[in-house]
Amino acid sequence: MISKALLLRMESQTDEDTMDTFLEDLAAEVSWERTTLAWFGIRYMRGEFGVFTVFPDEAARAAHLQGKSAQKIFSEVHRLVVAEPRVIPMEVLAYKMPPELPEDANKGLVLRFKAKAGKETEIAKLLREARPWIDEEAGTFVWFAVQYDENHYGLFSVFQDNSQRFAHLTGRLPRELALQAFTLLGGMPEMHLVDVMTGSARRDT
Numbered sequence: 001m002i003s004k005a006l007l008l009r010m011e012s013q014t015d016e017d018t019m020d021t022f023l024e025d026l027a028a029e030v031s032w033e034r035t036t037l038a039w040f041g042i043r044y045m046r047g048e049f050g051v052f053t054v055f056p057d058e059a060a061r062a063a064h065l066q067g068k069s070a071q072k073i074f075s076e077v078h079r080l081v082v083a084e085p086r087v088i089p090m091e092v093l094a095y096k097m098p099p100e101l102p103e104d105a106n107k108g109l110v111l112r113f114k115a116k117a118g119k120e121t122e123i124a125k126l127l128r129e130a131r132p133w134i135d136e137e138a139g140t141f142v143w144f145a146v147q148y149d150e151n152h153y154g155l156f157s158v159f160q161d162n163s164q165r166f167a168h169l170t171g172r173l174p175r176e177l178a179l180q181a182f183t184l185l186g187g188m189p190e191m192h193l194v195d196v197m198t199g200s201a202r203r204d205t
Helices: 016-030 059-068 068-076 121-126 131-135 162-169 174-180
Strands: 003-011 038-043 050-055 088-094 107-114 142-147 152-159 191-199
Touching: 003 059, 003 068, 016 068, 016 191, 038 107, 038 174, 050 059, 059 068, 068 131, 088 107, 088 121, 088 131, 107 142, 107 174, 121 152, 142 174, 152 162
Parallel strands: none
Antiparallel strands: 003 050, 003 088, 038 050, 038 191, 088 142, 107 152, 107 191, 142 152
16 A cells, blocks of 8 residues: 655756756666655756655655665755755555556646645545546546645646646546635645656555
């Protein structure tokens, strides 16, 4: 089972090709981490990059942060990125992940939103129960519903193309969130349409 996630966000001070190569090199390092169950190098807009990673438990997440791939990111602060990467730990509420990723799954979605005060339990319940809706979306290959902190939640998803991403954004879960926005959400969601530069996944145990 997958229960923990980690998002690292960093602002590049070099060209995109150099950062793309850097993320691909990191993917090779991560492949040796048996308890790192999925790893995605992503590109935001305007020179920002990130890494989204998931684990079976807290021990695996801690081991990853002490491992070669994560330490390589922090050691490149002065050469590749403007400042120390932001490290954002998350709890995984529900997920969909194949044992192998399609080679051309290169579109992603990062969504973050705040629960209205007193509605945190309802938001978490909605996300946990959304998995059957996501299973019906053939083009949504990877999907994680996560909790950032006591009142912030989010989604991370991976697709092969923009049409699949759009289909997900107009699917059942976004519709439910929109319908209940005034009662459940504490503001407008923060949404990023990202490029997935590299990724790997192994069957969770």
